[in-house]
Amino acid sequence: MTIDSFIAVDLETTGLQPGKDFIIEIGALKFVKGECVKTFSSLVKPPVSISRKIVDITGIEDAMVEHAPDIAQVFAEFLDFVGEEEVLLGHNLRFDYSFLKVAAQELGYSFQKKGLDTLYLARKLLPQLPKKNLETVSQFYHVVNPRAHRAFDDAETTAKVYFKILEEFYEKNPESFVPREMQIKVKKTEPATVKQKNYLLDLLKYHKIQGEAFLNENGTTLDTMTKSQVSKMIDGIILQYGRIFRR
Numbered sequence: 385m386t387i388d389s390f391i392a393v394d395l396e397t398t399g400l401q402p403g404k405d406f407i408i409e410i411g412a413l414k415f416v417k418g419e420c421v422k423t424f425s426s427l428v429k430p431p432v433s434i435s436r437k438i439v440d441i442t443g444i445e446d447a448m449v450e451h452a453p454d455i456a457q458v459f460a461e462f463l464d465f466v467g468e469e470e471v472l473l474g475h476n477l478r479f480d481y482s483f484l485k486v487a488a489q490e491l492g493y494s495f496q497k498k499g500l501d502t503l504y505l506a507r508k509l510l511p512q513l514p515k516k517n518l519e520t521v522s523q524f525y526h527v528v529n530p531r532a533h534r535a536f537d538d539a540e541t542t543a544k545v546y547f548k549i550l551e552e553f554y555e556k557n558p559e560s561f562v563p564r565e566m567q568i569k570v571k572k573t574e575p576a577t578v579k580q581k582n583y584l585l586d587l588l589k590y591h592k593i594q595g596e597a598f599l600n601e602n603g604t605t606l607d608t609m610t611k612s613q614v615s616k617m618i619d620g621i622i623l624q625y626g627r628i629f630r631r
Contacts, residue, residue: 386554386561389416390471392546394539395480396442398430402482403570403612406430407455410443410462411536413543414469420543424465425536426454432620442533454538459487463495471496471563475518477501478568485568490610498563502546508560509553521545553571576614581606585620591625 393412412424414478427444429452439445452458474480477499488495506516513520522529522541525548531537554561584606588594609617 386550387471387500387563389414389469390473390563391415391466391469392473392539392543393477393480393484394474394535394542395483396438396533397456397483398432398434398438400479405483406432406616407458407483407487408434408438408449409442409535409595410458411534412462412465413536413539414465415473415543416512418547422465423536424462425530426458426461428458429454430620431617433624439482443531444534455487459484459491459493463493472566473500473502473542473546475501475521475545476503476539481566482568482570485570489570490613493572497566499566500546500561500563502542502549505546505549505553505560505576507550509557515626518542518545525549570579574611576606576609580618581609581612582623584614584621586628587618587621587625590628591621593621593625600630 385446390422391412391414393410395411396409397405397407407428408430409427410424413420414422429449434444434446434449453461472481478501481497481499485495502518502521503516506513506521510516510521510524513524518538518541519529519532523546525545527541527544527548529537529541532541550561
Protein backbone atom coordinates (compact mmCIF):
# COMPACT_ATOMS: atom_id res chain seq x y z
CA MET A 385 0.00 0.00 0.00
CA THR A 386 1.42 3.39 -1.00
CA ILE A 387 1.46 6.35 1.37
CA ASP A 388 -1.41 8.84 1.18
CA SER A 389 0.60 12.01 1.74
CA PHE A 390 4.12 13.40 1.90
CA ILE A 391 6.13 16.62 1.66
CA ALA A 392 8.55 16.89 -1.28
CA VAL A 393 11.42 19.13 -0.16
CA ASP A 394 14.68 20.52 -1.48
CA LEU A 395 17.23 23.02 -0.15
CA GLU A 396 19.92 25.21 -1.62
CA THR A 397 22.87 25.87 0.67
CA THR A 398 26.16 27.77 0.83
CA GLY A 399 28.10 24.50 0.90
CA LEU A 400 27.99 20.81 1.68
CA GLN A 401 28.61 20.73 5.45
CA PRO A 402 25.62 20.95 7.82
CA GLY A 403 26.58 22.90 10.90
CA LYS A 404 29.18 24.89 8.99
CA ASP A 405 27.35 25.95 5.84
CA PHE A 406 23.94 27.63 5.61
CA ILE A 407 20.52 27.19 4.02
CA ILE A 408 19.79 29.87 1.40
CA GLU A 409 16.52 28.50 -0.02
CA ILE A 410 13.78 26.06 0.95
CA GLY A 411 11.19 24.72 -1.49
CA ALA A 412 8.47 22.21 -0.66
CA LEU A 413 5.18 20.80 -1.94
CA LYS A 414 2.58 18.83 0.00
CA PHE A 415 0.97 15.92 -1.88
CA VAL A 416 -2.19 14.12 -0.81
CA LYS A 417 -3.29 11.07 -2.82
CA GLY A 418 -1.10 12.09 -5.73
CA GLU A 419 -2.23 15.71 -5.90
CA CYS A 420 -0.30 18.80 -4.85
CA VAL A 421 -2.45 20.61 -2.28
CA LYS A 422 -0.11 23.39 -1.11
CA THR A 423 3.38 24.76 -1.69
CA PHE A 424 6.17 26.55 0.15
CA SER A 425 9.09 28.56 -1.23
CA SER A 426 11.44 31.04 0.42
CA LEU A 427 14.92 32.41 0.08
CA VAL A 428 16.91 32.62 3.31
CA LYS A 429 19.45 35.28 4.24
CA PRO A 430 22.67 33.60 5.43
CA PRO A 431 25.17 35.29 7.76
CA VAL A 432 27.92 34.88 5.15
CA SER A 433 28.47 35.93 1.57
CA ILE A 434 27.49 33.36 -1.08
CA SER A 435 30.53 32.02 -2.91
CA ARG A 436 30.95 32.32 -6.67
CA LYS A 437 30.80 28.53 -6.96
CA ILE A 438 27.35 28.41 -5.35
CA VAL A 439 26.18 31.38 -7.43
CA ASP A 440 27.24 29.54 -10.58
CA ILE A 441 25.35 26.41 -9.51
CA THR A 442 22.15 27.95 -8.14
CA GLY A 443 21.98 31.42 -9.63
CA ILE A 444 21.31 32.75 -6.11
CA GLU A 445 23.41 35.85 -5.40
CA ASP A 446 23.92 37.99 -2.30
CA ALA A 447 21.65 40.69 -3.72
CA MET A 448 18.78 38.19 -4.00
CA VAL A 449 18.94 37.25 -0.31
CA GLU A 450 19.86 40.68 1.07
CA HIS A 451 16.29 41.40 2.16
CA ALA A 452 15.18 37.78 2.62
CA PRO A 453 14.09 36.58 6.09
CA ASP A 454 16.63 34.77 8.25
CA ILE A 455 16.54 31.05 9.02
CA ALA A 456 14.69 31.57 12.31
CA GLN A 457 11.70 33.06 10.51
CA VAL A 458 11.78 30.77 7.48
CA PHE A 459 12.20 27.59 9.51
CA ALA A 460 9.25 28.49 11.74
CA GLU A 461 7.13 29.06 8.62
CA PHE A 462 8.38 25.79 7.12
CA LEU A 463 7.43 23.86 10.27
CA ASP A 464 3.96 25.39 10.11
CA PHE A 465 3.73 24.29 6.46
CA VAL A 466 4.85 20.73 7.27
CA GLY A 467 2.50 20.44 10.23
CA GLU A 468 1.92 16.89 11.42
CA GLU A 469 3.07 15.32 8.14
CA GLU A 470 5.36 12.39 8.95
CA VAL A 471 7.01 11.71 5.59
CA LEU A 472 9.48 13.80 3.58
CA LEU A 473 10.46 13.04 -0.02
CA GLY A 474 13.71 14.18 -1.55
CA HIS A 475 16.52 13.29 -3.92
CA ASN A 476 19.51 12.53 -1.72
CA LEU A 477 17.18 13.40 1.13
CA ARG A 478 19.82 12.79 3.77
CA PHE A 479 21.65 15.92 2.65
CA ASP A 480 18.62 18.21 2.96
CA TYR A 481 17.44 16.53 6.15
CA SER A 482 20.84 17.03 7.79
CA PHE A 483 20.61 20.79 7.27
CA LEU A 484 17.03 20.83 8.54
CA LYS A 485 18.04 18.88 11.66
CA VAL A 486 20.88 21.30 12.40
CA ALA A 487 18.57 24.28 11.96
CA ALA A 488 15.96 22.66 14.21
CA GLN A 489 18.48 22.01 16.97
CA GLU A 490 20.02 25.47 16.83
CA LEU A 491 16.56 27.07 16.95
CA GLY A 492 15.26 24.80 19.71
CA TYR A 493 12.75 22.75 17.71
CA SER A 494 12.06 19.03 17.69
CA PHE A 495 12.19 17.67 14.15
CA GLN A 496 12.00 13.95 13.40
CA LYS A 497 10.55 12.57 10.16
CA LYS A 498 10.41 9.50 7.98
CA GLY A 499 11.85 9.68 4.50
CA LEU A 500 11.46 8.50 0.93
CA ASP A 501 14.53 9.05 -1.24
CA THR A 502 14.37 8.98 -5.04
CA LEU A 503 18.17 8.63 -5.14
CA TYR A 504 17.84 5.37 -3.20
CA LEU A 505 15.05 4.25 -5.55
CA ALA A 506 17.10 5.11 -8.62
CA ARG A 507 20.15 3.23 -7.33
CA LYS A 508 18.06 0.17 -6.56
CA LEU A 509 15.61 0.13 -9.48
CA LEU A 510 17.42 1.92 -12.33
CA PRO A 511 20.89 0.33 -12.39
CA GLN A 512 21.18 0.92 -16.14
CA LEU A 513 21.49 4.69 -15.72
CA PRO A 514 25.11 5.94 -15.85
CA LYS A 515 24.36 8.47 -13.11
CA LYS A 516 21.62 8.62 -10.52
CA ASN A 517 21.49 12.37 -9.93
CA LEU A 518 18.19 14.22 -10.32
CA GLU A 519 19.11 15.62 -13.72
CA THR A 520 19.81 12.17 -15.20
CA VAL A 521 16.77 10.47 -13.64
CA SER A 522 14.39 13.27 -14.63
CA GLN A 523 15.70 13.21 -18.23
CA PHE A 524 15.22 9.44 -18.30
CA TYR A 525 11.54 9.92 -17.45
CA HIS A 526 11.16 12.98 -19.72
CA VAL A 527 10.42 15.21 -16.74
CA VAL A 528 11.35 18.82 -17.52
CA ASN A 529 12.96 20.82 -14.72
CA PRO A 530 12.65 24.52 -15.68
CA ARG A 531 15.16 25.74 -13.08
CA ALA A 532 17.56 23.04 -11.94
CA HIS A 533 19.32 23.76 -8.64
CA ARG A 534 16.54 25.99 -7.38
CA ALA A 535 14.83 24.52 -4.36
CA PHE A 536 11.16 24.62 -5.38
CA ASP A 537 11.74 23.39 -8.94
CA ASP A 538 13.99 20.55 -7.74
CA ALA A 539 11.41 19.53 -5.12
CA GLU A 540 8.65 19.52 -7.73
CA THR A 541 10.82 17.57 -10.19
CA THR A 542 11.64 15.03 -7.46
CA ALA A 543 7.93 14.46 -6.83
CA LYS A 544 7.26 13.94 -10.54
CA VAL A 545 10.14 11.47 -10.77
CA TYR A 546 8.87 9.66 -7.67
CA PHE A 547 5.44 9.13 -9.24
CA LYS A 548 7.08 7.80 -12.44
CA ILE A 549 9.19 5.30 -10.48
CA LEU A 550 6.21 4.39 -8.32
CA GLU A 551 4.08 3.66 -11.37
CA GLU A 552 6.77 1.50 -12.99
CA PHE A 553 8.07 -0.47 -10.02
CA TYR A 554 5.64 -0.48 -7.10
CA GLU A 555 3.75 -3.64 -8.05
CA LYS A 556 6.89 -5.80 -8.08
CA ASN A 557 8.87 -3.88 -5.43
CA PRO A 558 6.42 -2.53 -2.82
CA GLU A 559 9.00 -2.86 -0.05
CA SER A 560 11.19 -0.23 -1.74
CA PHE A 561 8.51 2.42 -1.22
CA VAL A 562 8.14 2.07 2.53
CA PRO A 563 9.18 5.32 4.31
CA ARG A 564 12.11 4.87 6.67
CA GLU A 565 12.90 6.69 9.89
CA MET A 566 15.58 9.29 9.20
CA GLN A 567 18.63 8.76 11.39
CA ILE A 568 20.79 11.86 11.58
CA LYS A 569 23.00 12.61 14.56
CA VAL A 570 23.56 16.29 15.25
CA LYS A 571 26.33 17.36 17.59
CA LYS A 572 25.17 18.93 20.82
CA THR A 573 25.42 22.69 20.87
CA GLU A 574 28.02 24.21 23.17
CA PRO A 575 28.04 27.78 24.44
CA ALA A 576 30.53 30.12 22.83
CA THR A 577 33.80 30.52 24.69
CA VAL A 578 34.96 33.83 26.13
CA LYS A 579 37.87 33.78 23.67
CA GLN A 580 35.48 33.41 20.73
CA LYS A 581 33.22 36.21 21.93
CA ASN A 582 36.14 38.55 22.48
CA TYR A 583 37.54 37.85 19.02
CA LEU A 584 34.12 38.48 17.45
CA LEU A 585 33.87 41.80 19.31
CA ASP A 586 37.41 42.70 18.20
CA LEU A 587 36.47 41.95 14.57
CA LEU A 588 33.35 44.11 14.81
CA LYS A 589 35.36 46.97 16.32
CA TYR A 590 38.26 46.61 13.87
CA HIS A 591 35.98 46.76 10.84
CA LYS A 592 33.84 49.49 12.43
CA ILE A 593 30.71 47.34 12.37
CA GLN A 594 28.09 48.33 14.90
CA GLY A 595 28.05 45.22 17.08
CA GLU A 596 24.56 45.41 18.54
CA ALA A 597 22.96 46.22 15.20
CA PHE A 598 24.90 43.43 13.46
CA LEU A 599 23.91 40.82 16.04
CA ASN A 600 20.27 41.92 16.02
CA GLU A 601 20.22 41.71 12.23
CA ASN A 602 21.39 38.10 12.51
CA GLY A 603 18.68 37.25 15.03
CA THR A 604 20.78 36.54 18.10
CA THR A 605 22.57 38.02 21.10
CA LEU A 606 26.16 37.44 22.11
CA ASP A 607 25.22 35.99 25.50
CA THR A 608 23.05 33.24 23.99
CA MET A 609 25.19 32.34 20.98
CA THR A 610 26.63 28.85 20.60
CA LYS A 611 30.22 27.99 19.73
CA SER A 612 29.10 27.04 16.22
CA GLN A 613 27.13 30.25 15.72
CA VAL A 614 30.02 32.50 16.78
CA SER A 615 32.41 30.53 14.58
CA LYS A 616 30.10 30.93 11.59
CA MET A 617 29.69 34.65 12.22
CA ILE A 618 33.46 35.14 12.52
CA ASP A 619 33.98 33.26 9.24
CA GLY A 620 31.33 35.42 7.57
CA ILE A 621 32.91 38.68 8.72
CA ILE A 622 36.40 37.57 7.68
CA LEU A 623 35.08 36.49 4.27
CA GLN A 624 33.34 39.82 3.72
CA TYR A 625 35.68 42.28 5.44
CA GLY A 626 38.98 40.49 6.05
CA ARG A 627 41.04 39.57 9.11
CA ILE A 628 42.50 41.80 11.78
CA PHE A 629 45.95 42.97 10.74
CA ARG A 630 48.22 44.12 13.53
CA ARG A 631 51.06 46.53 12.90
